[in-house]
Each structure stands twice: as C-alpha cells, then as structure tokens.
Amino acid sequence: MTLPMRPSPARPVTAQPRAEGVMHLSVKSRGRTSAIDRYRAAGALKALFPRGARGVEAIAINTAGGITGGDRFSMSAHAGAGAQLTLTTQAAERAYRSSDGWGRVETSLDIARDATLFWLPQELILYDGCALRRQLRATLDDGARLLLVEPVIFGRAAMGEVLQTARFHDEIALFRAGRPLYLDRVRFDGDVAAHLSRLAVAQAGGAMASLVYVAPDAEAHLPAIREALPATGGASLLQADVLVMRIVAPDGFHLRRHLLPILDRLSNDTLPRSWRL
Template sequence: MFPQNRRPDAEVILVNTAGGITGGDQFDLDICVMTNAGLTLTTQAAERAYRAQSGEIGRVTTKLSVQTGARLNWLPQELILYDSCALRRRLDISLDEEARFLMVEPVVFGRAAMREDLRGVMFQDRIKITRNGTPRYIDGLDLIGDAAAHLASPAIANGAGAMASVVLVAPDAGSHLSSARAALPSSAGASMLAEDVLVIRQLASDSFELRRSLVPILEQLTQNNLPTSWRL
C-alpha cells in the first residue's frame, strides 16, 4: 500500500494477506531505492510466526539495495513468535557510496496478555549490511527449543519478553550517540561499530514497554518522520 503523506520520502506499507507465517510459507521481497531517492518501509501491524507442523519451516527472505545518495528507512513493526513456531528469516542490505540506511527489527517472545511461554520454537535470524561490498554489520540469532528457559538466563535476556535491534548507517550516525544513550532505559545500550554505524540493542519486559522506549528513538533518527502506523 502507498499511503499519502507530507513527508519528504515515499512510504510503503507491506501487507501480509495471510495474517501471519507458518511452516511451509515462503515470502521473498526485493526492493531497490534508486539514486538520490528516499523511501520508508513499514508494516500494517505486527507480523506473527504461528505454530508450524512438524518438519515444516516458514522462510522470509528480504533483499534491500540503496543506491548512491539514496536513503531507506526499514521500519517493520514487531515480529511475534508463537509457541511451536518454525521460522528462518534473512535480511540482506546492500548500500552504495553515500547511501543512508536506518533499520529497526523488534521481536516479541510470546503474547504477554495470554501468558504464553515459548517452550518449543525454532527461530533463525540473519542480518547483513554491506557498503560497496564491504561488511558493515553482521548479526545472527538462533533460538531453538525451550526459549523461555534460555531467555530467563541473566546472561541472555534476564527474563525479557521482547527485544529490538536498531542500526543507523549514515555519515552523521555518531552525532546521535549521546542523545540515544540518554533516552534509552537501563536494559538497552548504544555504541558505534564504526564512524558511520550506530547500533542500539534493547530488551524489554513486553511489547508495550519495548515500543514505549523505541518510538522516541525512532522519531529522533527519522527526524520526526516515523510512519503513522507506529503510533497507533
């Protein structure tokens, strides 16, 4: 969907007409932002990884290319993992010289309102950002089996029910470090991987608390151009 807005960038809302992802589903997305263009991508609501049949795995593969002088905000809403889900997800971002990229990837471990514990899941997540073919950020997560027990460990998530990664790759990324740290809760941290790569990691008790602290950060990094769907 292409909503009308008064923002400088074009906006796209991705809609999953299936309502969620289960074993055997396969989704592929390939987007290119052309030279000097601007695009913000989000989703209509939280994505859901539903219970899968034994031996079946859902797959989501996304490839994003940002050409010289262009900017892309990749701002999907939360991915909610359900008990017994099976999902492999891959996100590859290719940046040209002087391209600007902002990403948020929030994940919710079960529905807090339903008191759901994840006792048997398979979630594999891979993210790779390159500029001119050179890696700038590589991340991977494997959550298999009794996720609730893993997440309860103080060395892993200390009982958190949600997490998010925020990455900004831009020439002025370092100018946001101090203000980001000042706005983050004690369960989050921000650091510079390189002079143009700002990374924020955040844990929260549930999706509400996660979003409450994420929105001000994303407002800052998008220069108050956060999509309306993030405020609902």
C-alpha cells in the first residue's frame, strides 16, 4: 500500500532583524571643567569619551553599521548650566536600501543657561533605495550656545551611485525660551538625482551641509564665513546671535574642503579628532 505524501509544513517567515539603539547623556559643570553627570546606552548605540578634550567629548557609535527600514535610534543629551559638551560620530553614518518601512532617528538636545553644546556628526550617506526619517529638536535657555551641523551625501560619487528611488525626510527644530528659533525641513521622495539637478535646487550637487551657530559673537563671524563659502553656499543672520548657513557641493570631498575651516573657526579649533581621520 502506498501512503499519500503529506505536504511539507511551510517554513515560518522570520522577520528581518532590526536594530534599535538608545542613548542618554547629561554633563555638568565642575569648577573650570565639565564632567559626565549621567550616561545610559542600550542596544546598538553607545559612546566613547576621549581623554584630553576640552569639556566633555562623546563619540557616538552605531554598532549595527548603518540604518535600514525598521531601525530605530534615539539619542538625548543635556548640557547643564555652565557645562560644555561636544557630540560627534566615529565615522559617516549610512542609510542603506530599505525593503520594509522607514528607518527612524530622533535626537533631543537640551542646553541650559551659559552652557555650550556642539552637535558635530560626520556625514550621513544616503544609498539608493533608502528610506530614512530623521528628526532633531533642541531647546536652549537664554545664554546657551550651540554649534550644529548636519552634512548629507546623496549617493557615493566614487561608485557612480545615483539616487533614483530614495526617500529622506529630515527636520531640525530649535527653540529658545519656549519660542521657535530655527525650523528647517528637507524632504526627498523618488528620483533624488533629478530633483537635485534643477538649477534652483542644487545645480546637480551631490552633497549638502546645514549649519546653525547660536552665540553672542555670531554676527562677528559672518563676513569671514561668507568669504570662505563657494558660489553654491550662503550664510545669513536670523538674529544678531543666530547665524545660519547652507553649502551645496559636488561631492563629500569638496563639501569638507569648504566646511572644515568654518567648523574650526566656530568651534575655536576644537573640532573632534575623528573628523580628521
């Protein structure tokens, strides 16, 4: 007798592994220097603290190696009254092709009176097919100082990569004493390369950086910064102590060529060493 063959049981569909990371850092003033007050990290996000830095310097590391659909990263940082904190990244971040949903990155910065916070991440590199939503919110007390930069590279020029199906939604919101100080939104969906090629958008630029500098000497830096900018860059004052700047460049190399001298100037030559490796 021949027994009927039973169909093999269907293999369970396993969800693609997702990366999650959470980090919170708080620093306080300790005499003439600054010290870590609280630090907590979980998942694929952690920080290293180089010695010898002025104030507290933290190098954020994404141990997942990049961001793809479904990933979630959240970072919050607080600089207490009179403290100084610099936040950077170990290397360029990468937003890879997404096959399932959005990757999300949320950053919250809080700067107390007479405190200084430098938010200086290295470049975000967007890969074709990526889907990334990123949000940064900073609150400043009166007398707080902030230097913030967000460089973005639209595809790897050396690899001939063209962003034809990328999605990138980016938002920066700064508030001082409860009032909006700076609001910026960037949204790309679909053929990013075609959008960037428009004369009024980026003149086929492949990299961009947005910068905000909030400090009493902001106005004094404006002439020198304008002199250092390429024809595809611009800087202006929103208020006497709020300087904003944007650069569009052909690629990451040319972006850094113009950006680094400006960051050196505004950071008083304290740009993190990881930027020069």
